[in-house]
Amino acid sequence: MEQYSPQIRTVNVLRYVTPLREGGSLPAIAEADDGFxxxxxxxxxxQGVKALIAELIGGEIARVLGFKIPEIVFANMDEAFGRTEPDEEIQDLLKASVGLNLGLHYLSGSITFDPAVSSVDAALASRIVWMDCLLMNVDRTCRNTNMLMWFxxxxxxDHGAALYFHHSIQNWKEQAVKPFVRVKDHVLLPFAAELERADVTCRSxxxxEVIRTIVSLVPEEWLTGEEGLSAADMRRIYEQFLITRINSSEIFLKEAQHARSVSI
Known part of the structure; x- marks a missing residue:
């Protein structure tokens, strides 16, 4: 594998195009100053900046594991943006979001993955299930696959619902070694026949070093505000949570294997 050296671009948001109402956090399609x-x-x-942290860390872990992920960018939004927005709920959201946000390149023409229409080979499915167990990603189910078919x-x-341990950060050590029981609802679990091989591959x-590099991408301003913890403390917790969880992967691997044996 080539050395992982991520570069996250920063863009300025120029135009609010349309809300994506299916998202609980009211994401939107917007145009930036790079023309995209x-x-x-x-x-x-x-969920505030914690959803953005999960999106960034989860997305970059997926990228380094070789999955196809839309480009992630930091998206600056100034206080003048959205003043002409007629919808009061959206206007309030935009006012509360002045500063650094997160954007994912819009895959125009993509369609939602449907397991009844498209199949996924065992190796790929197993690696995705493994990763979602690591991230404790509750949002890859039949109801909401958070996967797209594009070309x-x-x-x-959409990894914003991952890493939910950070909503009660004081218990991170306990959470790091817990099985991921929600894997039973994973849309790709029936296809994931190579979980042990996925464990070896992903751990390698x-x-x-890779985990620290990914966590280092999180802007310091997103890490402040947790009572009694500095940004440096928060960064170390994210690093140690993920490193501990990877080193203890047999715990969530066994849970996934058990859930699969029950479901098929």
Missing amino acids: LYVLKFRGAG RELWLI ILTP
């Missing part, structure tokens, strides 16, 4: 459209995730939405290839999107890629 992005699915914008707002810091002022319900006949599978793309992963996600070294402590």
